[in-house]
Amino acid sequence: MNVRFVIEVNKTPQTVFRVSEQKSGDLNLHITSGGRDYAATTLYDLVAVNDDSVFENCDKHISVHTSPNSLSVNVVKRTQEFVDRVVDSCQVTTGIKQDNLFVPVLFRVCGDLSRSRYALDESCKDQLVTLGQYDPRQGQLRFMAVCSRRGTSFPKDKEHPSNLLEFQFSNFTLTVLWSYFNKPSHAHAIDFFLGTKKESGPKGTTH
Numbered sequence: 001m002n003v004r005f006v007i008e009v010n011k012t013p014q015t016v017f018r019v020s021e022q023k024s025g026d027l028n029l030h031i032t033s034g035g036r037d038y039a040a041t042t043l044y045d046l047v048a049v050n051d052d053s054v055f056e057n058c059d060k061h062i063s064v065h066t067s068p069n070s071l072s073v074n075v076v077k078r079t080q081e082f083v084d085r086v087v088d089s090c091q092v093t094t095g096i097k098q099d100n101l102f103v104p105v106l107f108r109v110c111g112d113l114s115r116s117r118y119a120l121d122e123s124c125k126d127q128l129v130t131l132g133q134y135d136p137r138q139g140q141l142r143f144m145a146v147c148s149r150r151g152t153s154f155p156k157d158k159e160h161p162s163n164l165l166e167f168q169f170s171n172f173t174l175t176v177l178w179s180y181f182n183k184p185s186h187a188h189a190i191d192f193f194l195g196t197k198k199e200s201g202p203k204g205t206t207h
Contacts, residue, residue, distance in 0.1 A: 003167055004126035005176060007113060007141060008133035014118040016110065016131060016143065025171040027064040029106060029145065031189075034117045035059060037080060038188075055188075058082050062106055062193070064147050066171050072098040076105055076147070078193050089195040095148075102146040102154060102175065104194055110141040111189040129167065131178055136185040143178035 001021040006013040020028045037058035060080040067074045076091040095103040114136050134141055146154065150168055154175040166175040 001169065002126040003129060004120070004124065005129050005131060006120070007131045009114045009136060011133075013120055013128065013130065014113045015120060016113070016118075016141070017106075017108075017145070018126060019167070019169075019174060021169050025066040025169075027147070027169060027172060027174065029062040029064070031060075031108075032117050033059055036188075037082070056082055064105060064172060067097075070097070074103070074147075076103065076194075078195075089193060091194050096172070097149070100149055100152060102148045102152075105145045105147050105174075107144045107192040108142070109190040110143070110185065111187055112136045112185045113141065129165065131163070131165070131176070134180055138182070138184060140181040140183055140185045141178060142181060143176055146175050146177070148173045148175065 002018065003021075004018045005016045007016050008014070015032050018030045018032075020030070022028065035058055036055035037060070038055045058080050060078060062076065062078045065075045065077065072094050074093055074096045076093065078089045080087040080089075091103070093103050095101040113134075131141070131143070148154070150171055150173055152173055153166060154164060154177070156164065163178045164175065165178075166173055
């Protein structure tokens with residue numbers, strides 16, 4: 001099963017991200033191909049960068065694994081494929097199987113989604129799920145994808161409503177929460193991925 005989350009820009013659906021369910025039940029999350037990457041130690045440096053030469057060509061995806069050999073743990077893995085190397089980061093979590101909670105898979109401040117790399121191919125046969133519409137010249141799209149057990153829905157707060165959409169896969173529920181910020185979109189996106197290390201515990205990273 002392939003599901004593509006889209007948003008309308010100038011009345012045209014553009015890709016936000018795509019989820020591909022594997023035969024194993026694992027989920028693969030992709031943005032689009034042809035991306036580039038730049039890492040920084042502070043949020044300011046991520047937002048303020050204006051030197052195009054610091055970006056490297058990079059395709060990346062995030063995989064959520066069923067991890068059948070464990071009764072309590074799932075692995076969420078980010079794979080970055082550069083021209084000369086592959087860099088992997090992992091989040092090892094008991095949040096889905098053992099604790100029946102919600103595990104953050106990706107938080108993304110989207111860049112300008114009107115760019116051609118986000119356009120849908122004419123041959124696209126994915127199931128399309130829309131997040132609405134926006135104008136990148138006036139707003140920013142921000143979203144978080146979280147994963148839980150199949151059938152476990154993210155709680156809704158009547159006093160603090162938010163844009164929320166869930167999709168059921170064979171083993172997981174993927175929930176997308178999104179909002180708009182009233183400032184023009186940056187040319188580049190900003191991604192946050194939660195990684196874990198045995199010696200230091202949970203660790204947040206920015207990319």
